[in-house]
Amino acid sequence: MEMNINQLPEECISQVISLTTPRDACVSSAVSFAFRSAADSDATWERFLPSDYSSFLSQSVDPVVYASKKELYFRLCHHPLLIDRGLKSFGLEKSSGAKCFMLSARALNIAWGRDLRYWNWISLPNSRFIECAELKEVCWLELGGRIDSRILTPNTAYAAYLIFKLADNAWGLDNLIQTTKITLFGDIVSEHSVCVCPRRVRRLPGGGIEEMGDDVRLPRERQDGWLEVEWGDFDSGEGIDGEVDMSFLGVQGGNWKNGLIVEGIEVRLKH
Known part of the structure; x- marks a missing residue:
């Protein structure tokens, strides 16, 4: 019995996508609706964010508002946060999340x-x-x-x-x-x-x-x-x-x- 990959649970697709790169995740969202849903999910982008990102958000001079983890990821890529009383900034490298x-x-x-x-x-x-x-x-x-x-x-x-x-x-x-x-x-x-x-x-x-x-x-x-x-x-x-x-x-x-x-x-x- 053949199974369409789009019939896999979103959690499975998200897990696979999260093992790639942020760039690959954006590309995969064009494959199908199922892939787009998984590629844009918080579960996927949580894995691309650094494990300690919340500690830097808590140090931000200004409150950080975001609607999804994907939005937060690209917010940090394009607009680094001022942290440590404004003496430093923190951001992410877009292609890798470094x-x-x-x-x-x-x-x-x-x-x-x-x-x-x-x-x-x-x-x-x-x-x-x-x-x-x-x-x-x-x-x-x-x-x-x-x-x-x-x-x-x-x-x-x-x-x-x-x-x-x-x-x-x-x-x-x-x-x-x-x-x-x-x-x-x-x-x-x-x-x-x-x-x-x-x-x-x-x-x-x-x-x-x-x-x-x-x-x-x-x-x-x-x-x-x-x-x-x-x-x-x-x-x-x-x-x-x-x-x-x-x-x-x-x-x-x-x-x-x-x-x-x-x-x-x-x-x-x-x-």
């Missing part, structure tokens, strides 16, 4: 960041956070952040990005290369050279220019209008208790610099 976080400038360790002689704290309309840090003038540029590895999606390849802008009158940032370092459980897992200016030449002290090597990472413009530069990557491991430390240092030559506007550090799935 957790993504951003540490605001206020959540970072910025050398002399609380000294108004060197840094301003400003509000920008296109930032997800209330405040951003604007560099007034320093010769020692150092900042970094830390995130608990246990809140990340286990066994996932992550990367850390500085999210920033350059003021129209920025100066002193195009003639030096900064260094970045990522430490996991006390071990250095990534070190790179970066430049926050989006061009592959830099000015020399004598007035000349020099082309930077391909090993220097440059920023790219994001769809939201900010710039980002990748600091490095790491694997989150098995969710063991530990810290991921991310740092950025630009002190070569002792030259003064101005005009870096920091929104935060984003930790998201590495592509």
Whole structure:
């Protein structure tokens, strides 16, 4: 006796779909009414959401309203929540459901960041956070952040990005290369050279220019209008208790610099 797959209980179809990916679930909803009902069900999308998602919802600065788990999933993909009193944001990577976080400038360790002689704290309309840090003038540029590895999606390849802008009158940032370092459980897992200016030449002290090597990472413009530069990557491991430390240092030559506007550090799935 042959059985039509559409005659299977919705719970069975939902179980099968939940073993695929969010993208596959959306595609399968076009197969038939039975598949659409199962693919859109809360049971399916509950399995795509992180097991601890409710703890982040409870930390949200604003109430999170949703009509279904599928709606919540895509809400977190497109509109990350502000959590931890607005100092961080939490969202999901659309294709996989991996957790993504951003540490605001206020959540970072910025050398002399609380000294108004060197840094301003400003509000920008296109930032997800209330405040951003604007560099007034320093010769020692150092900042970094830390995130608990246990809140990340286990066994996932992550990367850390500085999210920033350059003021129209920025100066002193195009003639030096900064260094970045990522430490996991006390071990250095990534070190790179970066430049926050989006061009592959830099000015020399004598007035000349020099082309930077391909090993220097440059920023790219994001769809939201900010710039980002990748600091490095790491694997989150098995969710063991530990810290991921991310740092950025630009002190070569002792030259003064101005005009870096920091929104935060984003930790998201590495592509």
